[in-house]
Amino acid sequence: xxxxxxxxxxxxxxxxxxxxxxxxxxxxxxxxxxxxxxxxxxxxxxxxxxxxxxxxxxxxxxxxxxxxxxxxxxxxxxxxxxxxxxxxxxxxxxxxxxxxxxxxxxxxxxxxxxxxxxxxxxxxxxxxxxxxxxxxxxxxxxxxxxxxxxxxxxxxxxxxxxxxxxxxxxxxxxxxxxxxxxxxxxxxxxxxxxxxxxxxxxxxxxxxxxxxxxxxxxxxxxxxxxxxxxxxxxxxxxxxxxxxxxxxxxxxxxxxxxxxxxxxxxxxxxxxxxxxxxxxxxxxxxxxxxxxxxxxxxxxxxxxxxxxxxxxxxxxxxxxxxxxxxxxxxx
Amino acid sequence: xxxxxxxxxxxxxxxxxxxxxxxxxxxxxxxxxxxxxxxxxxxxxxxxxxxxxxxxxxxxxxxxxxxxxxxxxxxxxxxxxxxxxxxxxxxxxxxxxxxxxxxxxxxxxxxxxxxxxxxxxxxxxxxxxxxxxxxxxxxxxxxxxxxxxxxxxxxxxxxxxxxxxxxxxxxxxxxxxxxxxxxxxxxxxxxxxxxxxxxxxxxxxxxxxxxxxxxxxxxxxxxxxxxxxxxxxxxxxxxxxxxxxxxxxxxxxxxxxxxxxxxxx
Numbered sequence: 229x230x231x232x233x234x235x236x237x238x239x240x241x242x243x244x245x246x247x248x249x250x251x252x253x254x255x256x257x258x259x260x261x262x263x264x265x266x267x268x269x270x271x272x273x274x275x276x277x278x279x280x281x282x283x284x285x286x287x288x289x290x291x292x293x294x295x296x297x298x299x300x301x302x303x304x305x306x307x308x309x310x311x312x313x314x315x316x317x318x319x320x321x322x323x324x325x326x327x328x329x330x331x332x333x334x335x336x337x338x339x340x341x342x343x344x345x346x347x348x349x350x351x352x353x354x355x356x357x358x359x360x361x362x363x364x365x366x367x368x369x370x371x372x373x374x375x376x377x378x379x380x381x382x383x384x385x386x387x388x389x390x391x392x393x394x395x396x397x398x399x400x401x402x403x404x405x406x407x408x409x410x411x412x413x414x415x416x417x418x419x420x421x422x423x424x425x426x427x428x429x430x431x432x433x434x435x436x437x438x439x440x441x442x443x444x445x446x447x448x449x450x451x452x453x454x455x456x457x458x459x460x461x462x463x464x465x466x467x468x469x470x471x472x473x474x475x476x477x478x479x480x481x482x483x484x485x486x487x488x489x490x491x492x493x494x495x496x497x498x499x500x501x502x503x504x505x506x507x508x509x510x511x512x513x514x515x516x517x518x519x520x521x522x523x524x525x526x527x528x529x530x531x532x533x534x535x536x537x538x539x540x541x542x543x544x545x546x547x548x549x550x551x552x553x554x555x556x557x558x559x
Numbered sequence: 560x561x562x563x564x565x566x567x568x569x570x571x572x573x574x575x576x577x578x579x580x581x582x583x584x585x586x587x588x589x590x591x592x593x594x595x596x597x598x599x600x601x602x603x604x605x606x607x608x609x610x611x612x613x614x615x616x617x618x619x620x621x622x623x624x625x626x627x628x629x630x631x632x633x634x635x636x637x638x639x640x641x642x643x644x645x646x647x648x649x650x651x652x653x654x655x656x657x658x659x660x661x662x663x664x665x666x667x668x669x670x671x672x673x674x675x676x677x678x679x680x681x682x683x684x685x686x687x688x689x690x691x692x693x694x695x696x697x698x699x700x701x702x703x704x705x706x707x708x709x710x711x712x713x714x715x716x717x718x719x720x721x722x723x724x725x726x727x728x729x730x731x732x733x734x735x736x737x738x739x740x741x742x743x744x745x746x747x748x749x750x751x752x753x754x755x756x757x758x759x760x761x762x763x764x765x766x767x768x769x770x771x772x773x774x775x776x777x778x779x780x781x782x783x784x785x786x787x788x789x790x791x792x793x794x795x796x797x798x799x800x801x802x803x804x805x806x807x808x809x810x811x812x813x814x815x816x817x818x819x820x821x822x823x824x
Contacts, residue, residue: 409674416673417659417666417684420652424660427649434609434643435727436635436664 244400249393259392263464265504266399270406270457271477272485272496274450277410279490280419281446282426283336287344289477290351291451294321295458296468297355300367303463310373311384314459321455322448329444348478352470366469370462373398387463395464402460403497406453411493413449422446483521487528489535498536560623562587562731562763563608563639568617570600570607570787577603578787581617585731585765590757592778592795593767596807600787601767602644605733609641610634621731636664638730642720644739644767648708654719655704658691661726665690691726698722698752714745721752725760732756733765738773750776775799783807 244262252258271288278285298320302313328347335343355361372387373394387394413419421442424432429439462468481496488499503524507517532539563585570578577600585591595601606612608619610631619627621639629637649657665687672680695704698718703711711719717737724732737753738746750773756762768774774781774795781798783791785807791798798804 412674413670416670417663417668418670418673420656420660421663423652424649424657427651428647430611431643431648431723432660433611433631434635434641435661435723436632436640437660438630438632 241404245397245404249396253393256390256392259396261504261508263392263396263399265501266403267457267461268481268484268500268504269497270403271454271481272488272500273406273410273493274454275481275485276490276493276496277413277450277453278446279485280414280422280426281443282429283333283443283446284341284482285344285447285450286341286475286478286482287347288450288454288481289473289475290344290347291321291325291454292458292461292477293348293351293355293473294324294451295455296462296473297361297367297458298455299459299462300362300370300468301360303371304367304369310371310459310463311376314456317459318452318455321458322452325448325451326444329447330440333440333443333447344478345475348473348475352473356470362469364470366467366472367462368467370466370468372466373463395460399460402456406456407493407497410453414493418442418445483525487524487535489537491534492537495535495537502536561585561620562622564618564620565608566618566620568604568607568619569615570603570612571615576787578607578614581784581787581789583782583789583792585763587730587763588757588761589779590753590764590766590777592774592781593765593784594769594771594774594781595784599784599807601784602735603787604784605641605735605765605767609639609733635727635729638728639733640724640727640729640731641733642724642735642737644735648716648720648723650709651707653705653707654695654700654711654722655688655691657708657719657723658695658704658726659687661723662687662691664727694722694725697725697755699748714741717741718749718752721749725756725762729762731763731765733767735767736769737766738768738770746770746773749773753777 248258248262252262271292274288274291275285278288295317298317299310299313302308302316303310308316332343332347333340356364372389373384375382375386376384385394421432421437424437425439425442433439484499484503485496486499487503488497489495492498503521506520510517510520528535532542534541561584565581565583568578568581569576581604593601593604603612607614610626610629610633614627617627618625621634621637624637626634626637626639649660652660666683668677668680668683692701692704695701698721700715700718700722703715708716708719717740721734721737724734734753738749741749753764753766754777757764766774766777778795780793781791781795782789783798783801783804785803790803790807791801793801
């Protein structure tokens, strides 16, 4: 990794883990927006994970839903503390993905994507008719995360209805972990197998790679992190029902990932943060949001399909070229 | 026991019979050339043997085991590997990265070890990297390991295809038109490499090719396929003089042309 990259990652971490909390400690509004950005970022990242094996999933919200429901049940019906139900929900979501992965990945490409669109609705209807999954009323009164202290030393503070700061740290931490794991995954041989599957599945297969199994693995990994977000969300808003999750969420995750630049690890994060803040900035003219969104998507497709980060990359390349081409000072 | 036994192999695509009741065997250590006019079914045969399509009838036995129902990647894991004639490779990766992926079957470590880069993982990774370098050198590509595959010239691209197959540690290697599109020098080099693969690594090889002198120079035995049927099987010298073979390639000849045609072949 170049020094520039190392430094910029550290800078970003410092900004989000130190500066933002310090500066906006009292602005519940700003904290809330950042929490939303972080949640969106993580799930958009999961879209990218699936994209690494060559599939475009418009159904990530299903895994968020799985995590939310798992966490709600584990907390309200089994009394588990949030800190336990959080990772468990991720695992439940991943297990769910492994279960449905094999049948749904029998379709490929466009057909798979269409199937994922339908998946959300199917999941919603299924849940609506199951009593123990809360039925149409969903869950309410989901407990807030518990504080953890050893004697008088407070490891984790109280979570209450008035202060969002603890929640901010939790989701910032989750985003950091997600980034770290996905970054390491990409550099690992498994990440290389994912890319090989996308670039030439037939050759991969001929070299002994079980392409289907790796696609399911990618889906499960994406589901794990989406499930974590679902769990967090359940304990953050404390109420949800089937309609809380919709296809529009899935579409957002995909679009934010592409607008930021799906080929880059930071792309989905850039997209999520940039667009969420853009919508907030527009505030009163929110009715034009859909129009602006559509224009933005079309602009990306036509002029910079690689997303925002591809523009950054172009500027870097341009700088390198200019440096070589332009005469140096003193000539 | 033959390394590969194909019995009664048949493949129908709707009304079209691509392979019709094909029988042949391959003994260990042999280089078998497979030739036939375009559309004869050679690539279909490869797809059937390596598990990329399922047969309509018949059996494939590898090392004595029935692999007819086995998936393609499982066949690779037991030593049955192929290369591809037409599709590209891993275009966005470098040669070395592609080779690392090709060593997939050699990896014993799972995701946790890979993510935390355990000592076991690092040792394995180093071993694989060394093996990758060795194979790339053998195929004459030492300086190219950091070149992105889509930028490779055609000759090196085909060589990489063979290199990838070698990385999968095959016992039986199926080469699909390895010298197609190559110039004289590249073709000669490839032929030497293929001979070396058998000589130094003991790998049994099937070679589908159109380049006649390459096939004649390489093969211990040649099998000729036309319209999905085997029309000849024997040593090169006999096969080229076979009447049916000559007819298949050139159509029915008048008697007086036979001598000169077989000289060309």
